[in-house]
Amino acid sequence: MYYSESIEEIFTKREKVEVTYFLEKFGLQYGDVEDTIVIRDNNQIIATCSRAQNVLKCFAIAEEYQGLGLTNTLISHMTQKLYAEGIYHHFIFTKPDNVEIFASLGYRHISSTSKVALLEIGNNSIVSALDQLKDDYHIDTSKEYAAIVMNCNPFTLGHKYLIEQASLENENVIVFIVEEDKSAFKFRDRIELVRQGVKEFGNVVVLPASKYIISQATFPTYFIKQNDDATAIYTELDCSIFGKYFVNALNIKKRYVGNEPNCNLTSSYNDTMKKVLPSYGIDVRVVNRKEIDATPISATEVRKLLDQHEFEKIKALVPNTTYNFLLADMKISA
Structure with missing residues (x-):
């Protein structure tokens, strides 16, 4: 009934407002996307899908048009756009009720909350990614680990203090550095500064x-520092993925976080961890932030x-390693 030629790409502000209203009927928020496509009947939107990098989202089909193959049409079109960019692995956000639909199209279910489900398809998977991580870094899973997740934008003495506390209290510690390149400092620089700083x-x-940790796929609103209903959904999803996969694959028993007196988003994320992770056998340890002159050290202040x-x-x-990097990056002599 409908073909790929009937797909229309959305560009104008008026068209985006139209998509916004259409998605509201399904309880979905529109935004933080790069591409949007729609299918129309009598000039009215009857189906839509959007993309943010390699994540498909804002997917909806009008009830009276469901079961007509429009899901395949939308997914096929978006997949071809991804292939054209050399992307052969992608995710999809959808409601939990839609998991079976996308599973029938070959998507692998990663995790769900009461509000959202995340699936993936392509030449990678969360299981293979974790296996590769263990192999590449020679992680001995016969040992127990404490874990910390950090962005380090850039690496500060506050970050180092938290790592030191975990190091003193545990035999082995894994520090995960957020890989998404949406921060002021590139991932390659952030992870190298941490490695130099904790030698x-x-x-x-x-x-x-x-x-699979604080990424465009699991927690996109982290990078725009908004704290709303969508962020609450993402924090729960991100924590559930960590508990469901990382904990077992890497034998993680504890997760350390710094207390957060200033950032509502991070504070909310900490609260979600304390609610979600114990159900996966994880002890969440909150460490008081290192302070200078009674003020917590923060990467925000450094920037x-x-x-x-x-x-x-x-x-x-x-x-000193971070300081010297910042001087060099600004081309300033000490």
């Missing part, structure tokens, strides 16, 4: 977090001081 801790290994070229103040907040 003295012989029981700490620093790993890329993969696309602010960097914009102001306040290097002497920065020096008190970061390890």
Whole structure:
């Protein structure tokens, strides 16, 4: 009844408003996407799907048009766009009720909450990604690990203090560095600064977090620091994925976080961890943030001081390795 030629790409503000209203009928929010396609009947939207990098989302089909193959049409069109960009692995966000529909199209279910489900398809999977992580970094899963997830944008003495506490209290520690390149500093620089900064801790290994921890797929609103209903859904999803897969694959028994007096988003994420992770056998340890002059050290403050070229103040907040990197990055001599 409908063919790929009937698909229309959305570009204008008016068209995006139209998609917004259509999605509201399904309890879905529109935004934070790169591409949107729709199918129309009598000039009215009857189906739509959007993409943010390799994540398909905002998927909806009008009830009276369901069962007509429009799901295949939308997915096929988006998949071809991804293939054209050399992307052969992607995710899809959908409601839990739709898991069976997408499973019938070859998608593998990763995890669900009461509000959202995440599935994937292509030449990778969360299981193979974790197997590869263990092989690449020689993780001995006969040992128990404590885990920390950090963005380190950039690596500060506050981050180092949290890692040190975990190192002192546990035989082995894994530090996952958020891999998504949506921060002020590139992932390759952030992870290298952490590795340089924790060399003295012989029981700490620093790993890329993969696309399955705080990523465009699991927690997109983290990068725009919004704290709303959508973020509550994503925090629960991200924590459930960590508990369901990372805990067993890497024999993780504890997860360490710094207390968060200033950022509502991070505080909310910490609260979700404390609710979700114990059901997977994880002890969530909250460590008081390291302070200077009664103020918690933060990467946000370092970035602010960097914009102001306040290097002497920065020096008190970061390890020497980070300080020297910032000087070099700004092409300033010490």
